[in-house]
Amino acid sequence: MGVMHLAGEVFDVVMHPNNRHQLIRPEMPGDHQLGYWRRVVRLAALCHDIGHLPFSHAAEHDLLPPGWNHERLTFDLINSREMRDIFQTSVPPVNPDHVAKIAIGPKKLSEFAPDVTFTVWETLLSEIIVGDAFGVDRIDYLLRDAYHAGVVYGRFDHHRLLQTLRILPRSDQEAGSSEPWLGIEAGGLEAAEAMSLARYFMYKQVYFHHVRRAYDIHLKDFLKDWLEGHFPTNTEDHLRYTDNEVMAALLAAARDPKMLGHVHAKRFVERQHFKRLYERNPADQKINRAAVDQIYDSLVAEFGADSVRRDSYPPRAAALDFPVLRADSSIESSINLSETLQKIPSAAFDLILCDRAILANATSFLKANREKIITPVKEVAS
Amino acid sequence: MSAPHQTSIVLYVMKALKANGSWCGETHVQKTLFMCQELFGVRSDFKFILYKHGPYSFQLSEHLQGLIADDLIHVRSRPPYGPSLELSEDVSALYRAVASDLNLSRKLDFIAAKLGRKGVADLERLATAVYVNEKHSTHLPVERRASLLISLKPHVSSESARSAFLEVEQIARESQRVAA
Numbered sequence: 001m002g003v004m005h006l007a008g009e010v011f012d013v014v015m016h017p018n019n020r021h022q023l024i025r026p027e028m029p030g031d032h033q034l035g036y037w038r039r040v041v042r043l044a045a046l047c048h049d050i051g052h053l054p055f056s057h058a059a060e061h062d063l064l065p066p067g068w069n070h071e072r073l074t075f076d077l078i079n080s081r082e083m084r085d086i087f088q089t090s091v092p093p094v095n096p097d098h099v100a101k102i103a104i105g106p107k108k109l110s111e112f113a114p115d116v117t118f119t120v121w122e123t124l125l126s127e128i129i130v131g132d133a134f135g136v137d138r139i140d141y142l143l144r145d146a147y148h149a150g151v152v153y154g155r156f157d158h159h160r161l162l163q164t165l166r167i168l169p170r171s172d173q174e175a176g177s178s179e180p181w182l183g184i185e186a187g188g189l190e191a192a193e194a195m196s197l198a199r200y201f202m203y204k205q206v207y208f209h210h211v212r213r214a215y216d217i218h219l220k221d222f223l224k225d226w227l228e229g230h231f232p233t234n235t236e237d238h239l240r241y242t243d244n245e246v247m248a249a250l251l252a253a254a255r256d257p258k259m260l261g262h263v264h265a266k267r268f269v270e271r272q273h274f275k276r277l278y279e280r281n282p283a284d285q286k287i288n289r290a291a292v293d294q295i296y297d298s299l300v301a302e303f304g305a306d307s308v309r310r311d312s313y314p315p316r317a318a319a320l321d322f323p324v325l326r327a328d329s330s331i332e333s334s335i336n337l338s339e340t341l342q343k344i345p346s347a348a349f350d351l352i353l354c355d356r357a358i359l360a361n362a363t364s365f366l367k368a369n370r371e372k373i374i375t376p377v378k379e380v381a382s
Numbered sequence: 383m384s385a386p387h388q389t390s391i392v393l394y395v396m397k398a399l400k401a402n403g404s405w406c407g408e409t410h411v412q413k414t415l416f417m418c419q420e421l422f423g424v425r426s427d428f429k430f431i432l433y434k435h436g437p438y439s440f441q442l443s444e445h446l447q448g449l450i451a452d453d454l455i456h457v458r459s460r461p462p463y464g465p466s467l468e469l470s471e472d473v474s475a476l477y478r479a480v481a482s483d484l485n486l487s488r489k490l491d492f493i494a495a496k497l498g499r500k501g502v503a504d505l506e507r508l509a510t511a512v513y514v515n516e517k518h519s520t521h522l523p524v525e526r527r528a529s530l531l532i533s534l535k536p537h538v539s540s541e542s543a544r545s546a547f548l549e550v551e552q553i554a555r556e557s558q559r560v561a562a
Contacts (some may be wrong), residue, residue, distance in 0.1 A: 027537060110431040120535065169537070181434070286472075335460045346451050
C-alpha cells in the first residue's frame, strides 16, 4: 500500500501541467486519459509483489522451477480469473494486461513473455514503480526496511525527491535522443544523491550482511528438504504457503531429528550459522576473473560440499545516469552534475561461507594456497 | 558462454570504439554488440529487448556494472554529452583471445567503425531499424518499416526513420563482404 501511495504521488507530480516538458508533451496521452492511467499505475503498484514466496526473495532462485520467479507468479495472479473480474468490473473498468505490464516492467516480463512489447508511455509508467533510478518500490522498501531494522542508513528526503521528479527528454543536444526518461529537477539532485547513498549502505550493511545471507542459505536448505522439491507455481497452491506455515515447520523440524530438514532447521533455530570465509575482491579479480569459482572448487574438494556454501549477487546496473533539468532549462546527465553519483559503487558480493566446525582449518588452507589457486595456468604452446 | 569470454568481447568492443574516435557511452557498447549479433551472428549471449534508445540488454548493462566494480573499466564525465566508459590500464590481456581471433575481431572492428562516432539519436534510430527488420521483414517497403519504427519511438522523425533503413541496408551490404 505504501508503494501504491507513492506511485500515485509521483504520477500526480510528473503529470501536473506545469511540470510537463514541452518536448515530450506529444508523447503523452491526452488529459482525458490520464485518470485511467493513474488508476492503472496505482493498481499495478499495489499488485506488483503479490507473487512473492514466503520470506520474499530468500528462497526464490532455488525453490521455484526453472524459468519461474515472483514476477511470473505476480503476472499469473493478476491474470487469474478472480482478479481479472475485479479489474474488468470496476468503474470505470481497467485492462488487466495494462496492470500486469506496468507492475512487472519490460526487464522481467521479457524473461517469460518475450513477445510483449512496451510503448514508450508504458515503459515510463513501469519506471515509476520498478525503475532502478526512482522506482517507488525501492523508495518504499529502503525507508521501511531501515525503520524496521532500526538503522538510519535507509533514510533520505523522499518528499523532496518525489516533488522534483519530471519526465524529461534524455538530452537537448543535437546528437542526443529526445526519448523521454524519468528524471529530476536540479533542486532535487541532493535528494537523489541521498537516496543512492541510502541504497548503497542498506545493501552493504543490511541486505548483504554475511550473517543475514547465511540464514538465507540455511532457510533455503531447509525448504529444499521440507518441500521435497519446489514451491508450487499454480496460483491456488502458491497462496497456501505463507511465512507462518514455514516458521511452524521450521520450529517443528528443529526439535525432531526424524523430520525432513532437521539439520538445517537446527542451525537456524540454534543460531549455529555458517561463517564467512572468503569474499570476491578487486585484487584477486585482477589476477583471475574466475578467482571465486576456483577458490570455491578447491574448498569443496578439500572439505566437502556439505561444509562449504557460496552465495553471490552480481553488481547490478546502478542506473545513476538520468536527465536533470537545470535552472536555465538545459538538460544534463546526472553524472556530469554530481560527483557523488559518479563515485557511488554498485553494491555486490560473492561470498564463500563454511561450517564453523572447519573454519580454522579452512582459513589456514586458504592462507597457504590462495595465490596458487587463483593464478591462471599458462597455456602451453603446442 | 562463460562470463570471462563475454568480458573479452565487451572490452574488445570498447577498445575498437575508442580506436574509431568514439566517446564510448554505454549506448555505443549496447548498440555495437546488438548490431554485431544481428548482422554477423556474433554470439555474446546478451539478450536484447526493446527499451531505452531501442534494443537494449539488461544483462549487458549489469555486465558493465560488474566491470566497473572490478575496476576494469570506469565512468568518465564528459559534459555536455552523457558519461563515457574508459578501459582501465592493463586490461589488454583480458581481450587478447578476441583480438587474436581475426574472424571475430574484424566483424567487431567493422561495426565499431560504423557506429563509433555516431550520437545517441543516430544509434537509436539505426539499432531500432535493425530491430524492426528482424521482427518484421526487410521485404516490407521502407515507408511501412519507418512507420513501425515511429510507432515504437514516436520522437524519431519520419525522415530520420526512413534514412535509418537505407543506412542499415548499406551497412548490411558491406557487412557481407566483411563476413566473406
